[in-house]
Amino acid sequence: MTSNPEREPIPDPSSTKDKQPGLGTVVKEWGRIGCIGFGGPPTHIALLRVLCVEKRKWLSEQEFEDAIAACNLLPGPASTQLAIFTAWRVRGRAGALAGGAAFIVPGLVVILALAALFLAGSPPTWVRGAGAGAGAAVAAVAVHAGAGLVPAGWRRAATTSRVPGQHRSGWR
DSSP, rough: OOOOOTTTOOGGGGGGGTTTHHHHHHHHHHHHHHHHOOOHHHHHHHHHHHIIIIOOOOSOOHHHHHHHHHHSSSSSOOOHHHHHHHHEEEEEEHHHHHHHHHHHHHHHHHHHHHHHHHSSSOOOOHHHHHHHHHHHHHHHHHHHHHHHHHHHHHHHHHSSSTTOOOOOSOOO
Protein backbone atom coordinates (compact mmCIF):
# COMPACT_ATOMS: atom_id res chain seq x y z
CA MET A 1 0.00 0.00 0.00
CA THR A 2 1.42 3.37 -0.96
CA SER A 3 1.02 6.55 1.02
CA ASN A 4 -0.28 9.78 -0.44
CA PRO A 5 1.10 12.88 1.31
CA GLU A 6 -2.05 14.87 0.45
CA ARG A 7 -4.28 12.54 2.44
CA GLU A 8 -4.20 12.37 6.21
CA PRO A 9 -4.74 8.98 7.82
CA ILE A 10 -8.02 8.60 9.66
CA PRO A 11 -7.18 9.11 13.34
CA ASP A 12 -8.55 6.80 15.97
CA PRO A 13 -11.62 8.50 17.53
CA SER A 14 -10.28 7.76 21.01
CA SER A 15 -7.07 9.67 20.23
CA THR A 16 -8.84 12.98 19.55
CA LYS A 17 -9.91 13.71 23.12
CA ASP A 18 -9.42 17.48 22.76
CA LYS A 19 -11.97 17.69 19.92
CA GLN A 20 -14.24 14.95 21.21
CA PRO A 21 -17.70 16.11 22.34
CA GLY A 22 -19.55 14.52 25.21
CA LEU A 23 -22.19 11.88 24.62
CA GLY A 24 -24.85 14.41 25.61
CA THR A 25 -23.73 16.65 22.75
CA VAL A 26 -23.85 13.74 20.31
CA VAL A 27 -27.35 12.75 21.44
CA LYS A 28 -28.56 16.37 21.27
CA GLU A 29 -27.08 17.16 17.84
CA TRP A 30 -27.91 13.86 16.10
CA GLY A 31 -31.36 13.88 17.72
CA ARG A 32 -31.92 17.43 16.43
CA ILE A 33 -31.03 16.31 12.91
CA GLY A 34 -33.34 13.31 13.30
CA CYS A 35 -36.17 15.66 14.33
CA ILE A 36 -35.73 18.42 11.74
CA GLY A 37 -34.30 16.41 8.83
CA PHE A 38 -37.49 16.15 6.80
CA GLY A 39 -36.59 15.89 3.14
CA GLY A 40 -34.85 12.57 3.25
CA PRO A 41 -31.20 11.65 2.74
CA PRO A 42 -30.11 14.84 0.94
CA THR A 43 -31.35 16.90 3.89
CA HIS A 44 -29.74 14.59 6.45
CA ILE A 45 -26.41 14.68 4.60
CA ALA A 46 -26.52 18.48 4.30
CA LEU A 47 -27.29 18.88 8.01
CA LEU A 48 -24.53 16.42 8.97
CA ARG A 49 -22.08 18.35 6.76
CA VAL A 50 -22.98 21.66 8.40
CA LEU A 51 -22.61 20.13 11.88
CA CYS A 52 -19.52 17.95 11.47
CA VAL A 53 -17.49 19.80 8.82
CA GLU A 54 -18.49 23.45 8.72
CA LYS A 55 -19.72 24.32 12.23
CA ARG A 56 -17.82 22.03 14.63
CA LYS A 57 -14.95 20.94 12.32
CA TRP A 58 -14.96 17.44 13.78
CA LEU A 59 -14.29 16.00 10.29
CA SER A 60 -12.43 17.29 7.27
CA GLU A 61 -14.37 17.93 4.08
CA GLN A 62 -12.47 15.13 2.35
CA GLU A 63 -13.19 12.62 5.09
CA PHE A 64 -16.88 13.54 4.97
CA GLU A 65 -16.99 13.14 1.17
CA ASP A 66 -15.22 9.76 1.46
CA ALA A 67 -17.77 8.69 4.07
CA ILE A 68 -20.65 9.67 1.77
CA ALA A 69 -19.10 7.64 -1.05
CA ALA A 70 -18.59 4.60 1.17
CA CYS A 71 -22.12 4.79 2.60
CA ASN A 72 -23.59 5.05 -0.89
CA LEU A 73 -21.90 1.76 -1.80
CA LEU A 74 -23.44 -0.11 1.14
CA PRO A 75 -26.93 -1.58 0.99
CA GLY A 76 -29.47 0.24 3.11
CA PRO A 77 -30.20 3.82 4.07
CA ALA A 78 -27.05 5.82 3.29
CA SER A 79 -27.95 8.86 5.39
CA THR A 80 -28.53 6.70 8.47
CA GLN A 81 -25.22 4.94 7.90
CA LEU A 82 -23.53 8.32 7.48
CA ALA A 83 -25.09 9.57 10.72
CA ILE A 84 -23.81 6.52 12.57
CA PHE A 85 -20.35 6.80 10.98
CA THR A 86 -20.00 10.50 11.81
CA ALA A 87 -21.14 9.88 15.39
CA TRP A 88 -18.53 7.10 15.62
CA ARG A 89 -15.82 9.40 14.27
CA VAL A 90 -16.51 12.10 16.82
CA ARG A 91 -17.18 9.90 19.89
CA GLY A 92 -16.23 6.27 19.20
CA ARG A 93 -18.46 3.23 19.69
CA ALA A 94 -20.58 4.83 22.37
CA GLY A 95 -21.12 7.82 20.08
CA ALA A 96 -22.16 5.56 17.22
CA LEU A 97 -24.75 3.83 19.39
CA ALA A 98 -26.05 7.01 21.04
CA GLY A 99 -25.94 9.16 17.89
CA GLY A 100 -27.47 6.43 15.73
CA ALA A 101 -30.34 5.90 18.16
CA ALA A 102 -30.91 9.65 18.56
CA PHE A 103 -30.97 10.04 14.77
CA ILE A 104 -33.35 7.11 14.12
CA VAL A 105 -35.85 7.30 17.01
CA PRO A 106 -37.56 10.65 16.17
CA GLY A 107 -38.48 9.51 12.65
CA LEU A 108 -39.59 6.13 13.96
CA VAL A 109 -41.89 7.76 16.52
CA VAL A 110 -43.43 10.07 13.88
CA ILE A 111 -44.00 7.19 11.45
CA LEU A 112 -45.58 5.01 14.15
CA ALA A 113 -47.84 7.87 15.28
CA LEU A 114 -48.94 8.63 11.71
CA ALA A 115 -49.51 4.95 11.00
CA ALA A 116 -51.67 4.61 14.11
CA LEU A 117 -53.61 7.75 13.18
CA PHE A 118 -54.27 6.65 9.60
CA LEU A 119 -54.99 3.00 10.42
CA ALA A 120 -57.43 3.91 13.21
CA GLY A 121 -59.97 5.10 10.67
CA SER A 122 -60.54 8.28 8.74
CA PRO A 123 -57.97 10.88 9.86
CA PRO A 124 -59.21 14.40 10.57
CA THR A 125 -59.25 16.86 7.67
CA TRP A 126 -56.46 18.95 9.18
CA VAL A 127 -54.20 15.88 9.29
CA ARG A 128 -54.88 15.06 5.64
CA GLY A 129 -54.25 18.71 4.70
CA ALA A 130 -51.00 18.80 6.69
CA GLY A 131 -49.91 15.58 5.00
CA ALA A 132 -50.56 16.99 1.54
CA GLY A 133 -48.69 20.20 2.37
CA ALA A 134 -45.80 18.30 3.92
CA GLY A 135 -45.52 16.12 0.81
CA ALA A 136 -44.94 19.19 -1.34
CA ALA A 137 -42.60 20.79 1.21
CA VAL A 138 -40.48 17.66 1.59
CA ALA A 139 -39.80 17.56 -2.15
CA ALA A 140 -38.71 21.22 -2.13
CA VAL A 141 -36.48 20.72 0.92
CA ALA A 142 -34.87 17.63 -0.65
CA VAL A 143 -34.12 19.48 -3.90
CA HIS A 144 -32.64 22.43 -1.99
CA ALA A 145 -30.48 20.16 0.20
CA GLY A 146 -29.33 18.12 -2.80
CA ALA A 147 -28.36 21.27 -4.68
CA GLY A 148 -26.29 22.32 -1.66
CA LEU A 149 -24.32 19.07 -1.83
CA VAL A 150 -23.34 19.45 -5.49
CA PRO A 151 -20.72 22.20 -5.10
CA ALA A 152 -18.70 20.25 -2.52
CA GLY A 153 -18.48 17.26 -4.84
CA TRP A 154 -17.49 19.45 -7.78
CA ARG A 155 -14.75 21.19 -5.76
CA ARG A 156 -13.32 17.84 -4.80
CA ALA A 157 -13.55 16.44 -8.34
CA ALA A 158 -11.59 19.42 -9.67
CA THR A 159 -8.72 18.78 -7.24
CA THR A 160 -8.63 14.98 -7.45
CA SER A 161 -6.01 13.38 -9.65
CA ARG A 162 -7.29 10.84 -12.14
CA VAL A 163 -3.87 9.89 -13.54
CA PRO A 164 -3.46 6.11 -13.94
CA GLY A 165 -1.12 4.67 -11.35
CA GLN A 166 -1.77 7.41 -8.79
CA HIS A 167 -4.17 6.00 -6.25
CA ARG A 168 -5.41 8.41 -3.61
CA SER A 169 -6.40 5.75 -1.14
CA GLY A 170 -3.32 3.62 -1.55
CA TRP A 171 -5.44 0.65 -2.68
CA ARG A 172 -4.57 -1.04 -5.96
